[in-house]
Amino acid sequence: MYLPRSLPLWLLVVSVDTLTVQLDSISPNCQNACNTLESEFGSTALHYYGQDNFTIWDAKQLEVQYACRFEPSNKMEVAAALRVLTEAWCNFAVKCGGHSRDPDFSNSVGGVTIDLRRLNGVEVAMNESLARIGGGAVTADVYSALDARNLSFVGGRVGSVGVGGFVTGGGTSPLSSRHGWAVDNIYEYELVLPNATSVTVNEHQHPELYWALRGAGGGNFGIITSSVARTFPQGRIYAGRRTWNDTYTEQVVDEIYDLYTGQDHNTEVSADFYYGYVQAQDTFTPAGNLRYFDPINNPPVFAPIDRIPAVVSSGQISSLGDISGPGRIPATPPPARHLFQTTTTFPSREWVQGSLQIFREEIEDVKSVQGLNPQIITYTIPSRAIQGMADRGGNALGLSNVRGPLLITLLSTAWLHEGDDVRVGDFYDRVLARLEDASRQLNVYHPYKYIGYGRLREDIFSSYGADNREKLVQVQESVDPKGIFTSGGLCRGGFKLR
Numbered sequence: 001m002y003l004p005r006s007l008p009l010w011l012l013v014v015s016v017d018t019l020t021v022q023l024d025s026i027s028p029n030c031q032n033a034c035n036t037l038e039s040e041f042g043s044t045a046l047h048y049y050g051q052d053n054f055t056i057w058d059a060k061q062l063e064v065q066y067a068c069r070f071e072p073s074n075k076m077e078v079a080a081a082l083r084v085l086t087e088a089w090c091n092f093a094v095k096c097g098g099h100s101r102d103p104d105f106s107n108s109v110g111g112v113t114i115d116l117r118r119l120n121g122v123e124v125a126m127n128e129s130l131a132r133i134g135g136g137a138v139t140a141d142v143y144s145a146l147d148a149r150n151l152s153f154v155g156g157r158v159g160s161v162g163v164g165g166f167v168t169g170g171g172t173s174p175l176s177s178r179h180g181w182a183v184d185n186i187y188e189y190e191l192v193l194p195n196a197t198s199v200t201v202n203e204h205q206h207p208e209l210y211w212a213l214r215g216a217g218g219g220n221f222g223i224i225t226s227s228v229a230r231t232f233p234q235g236r237i238y239a240g241r242r243t244w245n246d247t248y249t250e251q252v253v254d255e256i257y258d259l260y261t262g263q264d265h266n267t268e269v270s271a272d273f274y275y276g277y278v279q280a281q282d283t284f285t286p287a288g289n290l291r292y293f294d295p296i297n298n299p300p301v302f303a304p305i306d307r308i309p310a311v312v313s314s315g316q317i318s319s320l321g322d323i324s325g326p327g328r329i330p331a332t333p334p335p336a337r338h339l340f341q342t343t344t345t346f347p348s349r350e351w352v353q354g355s356l357q358i359f360r361e362e363i364e365d366v367k368s369v370q371g372l373n374p375q376i377i378t379y380t381i382p383s384r385a386i387q388g389m390a391d392r393g394g395n396a397l398g399l400s401n402v403r404g405p406l407l408i409t410l411l412s413t414a415w416l417h418e419g420d421d422v423r424v425g426d427f428y429d430r431v432l433a434r435l436e437d438a439s440r441q442l443n444v445y446h447p448y449k450y451i452g453y454g455r456l457r458e459d460i461f462s463s464y465g466a467d468n469r470e471k472l473v474q475v476q477e478s479v480d481p482k483g484i485f486t487s488g489g490l491c492r493g494g495f496k497l498r
């Protein structure tokens with residue numbers, strides 16, 4: 001038994017002024033909850049703000065002062081923590097990879113951050129067609145476990161992105177033209193419900209919850225302690241990166257567009273297009289990530305785009321794990337502030353070209369923002385992925401009847417100082433409004449907004465269709481009658497159904 005401290009040590013050593021502010025910001029309920037958690041699980045599982053060596057992807061989330069951060073080791077500890085928090089009535093947030101962009105999403109404002117990092121195991125089934133993935137695993141954990149067996153799963157592009165957010169929101173992968181989206185490749189979730197009991201959720205057990213979990217993102221129905229993902233044979237691949245001079249942008253978009261629309265027939269191929277403003281040189285740079293899922297150097301399918309002279313052209317035969325990078329975010333340099341915003345369209349060459357012109361025009365107003373790194377990123381939701389959205393009872397995204405492919409566009413930016421938050425936010429509001437006007441005019445607008453790239457104030461769930469939204473709310477009410485995982489409850493951050 002560990003003796004709880006009545007107050008975290010850091011509160012006792014700061015100045016009187018600071019102490020007032022900090023004591024005010026941490027409620028007695030949460031101080032009690034932290035003490036109880038420390039008493040039950042020991043000091044190695046509990047970390048207090050100010051004494052903690054903790055980092056998270058976004059600076060706005062890193063600035064958050066939590067009461068304590070708890071690292072459960074298994075699903076029983078997750079359930080016990082939920083019981084402690086609801087009994088003490090202390091607010092909390094659940095963190096997996098921590099790639100959210102707003103406070104309280106996955107780092108708790110004044111409450112307890114339940115950091116699932118110890119739940120990062122990956123167990124491959126005997127027949128190698130399934131893997132159970134811990135609810136706190138990041139993409140790199142899974143790729144590295146599977147790469148070693150020449151297997152893979154529908155994972156993301158960046159190793160440090162959490163599987164928790166990815167396998168509940170949607171999960172677009174370079175492999176999506178072949179295997180669909182991540183949510184449609186999850187056969188089962190282990191979920192600790194808001195009442196602190198653990199359930200297995202799949203097509204046959206709690207099917208409505210299974211439908212809802214696949215699309216509503218984390219943070220609405222409880223805490224996922226593991227998920228079972230489909231795995232498949234996958235060896236090394238060709239991974240290429242090109243950057244071009246802006247004078248070639250129109251040609252590059254033309255070629256990328258052909259790759260996008262060809263993906264439905266050539267499922268070996270994946271192409272992501274990036275168009276960024278490079279502040280240091282006051283220029284725009286088009287870039288492409290080109291992947292071919294066989295270990296062939298310079299695959300012929302990329303010959304047309306490679307006729308455009310590139311500034312940088314690299315390619316390697318590599319594993320998905322190696323190209324997605326490390327799993328843990330280094331503490332230095334300190335993270336920047338980030339904003340994501342997104343729109344969806346039917347494919348239109350004209351719209352993609354026009355979107356870049358809008359981006360170029362609007363950037364003028366924010367060019368002086370310190371550390372600005374804005375990009376417009378586009379890739380497809382391949383038809384194969386859309387068809388897969390009807391599998392096993394379907395998912396909540398409302399796309400399964402759409403004739404694909406669709407294009408997802410992500411507006412992503414980073415900057416350094418809080419003083420520029422509003423300016424950057426307004427900039428992307430203007431860009432997004434113009435992009436959506438343009439897609440409506442060209443008759444290629446689609447209302448869907450991918451939650452993984454969503455901006456907090458957007459009504460993501462309405463973009464799934466009114467019926468799906470209504471059904472999601474009903475499922476949420478049925479599993480969470482006390483509203484623990486709602487905006488007025490204890491787990492308040494993030495995209496909430498109510």
Ligand SMILES: Cc1cc2nc3c(=O)[nH]c(=O)nc-3n(C[C@H](O)[C@H](O)[C@H](O)COP(=O)(O)OP(=O)(O)OC[C@H]3O[C@@H](n4cnc5c(N)ncnc54)[C@H](O)[C@@H]3O)c2cc1C
Nearest residue numbers: 096097098099100106135156157162164165172218219224
């Ligand atoms: C650099 C970068 C690259 C990306 N690349 C891709 C990509 O290739 N494809 C793609 O589809 N998306 C991508 N995304 C978007 C990403 O999938 C979402 O932002 C996702 O929500 C991140 O999940 P996380 O676990 O890292 O974040 P977190 O902030 O930890 O979690 C996101 C939300 O889910 C909740 N949550 C997390 N785990 C659990 C759990 N186990 N149980 C219950 N709730 C949970 C959290 O409480 C939070 O509300 C990328 C994002 C970034 C920043």
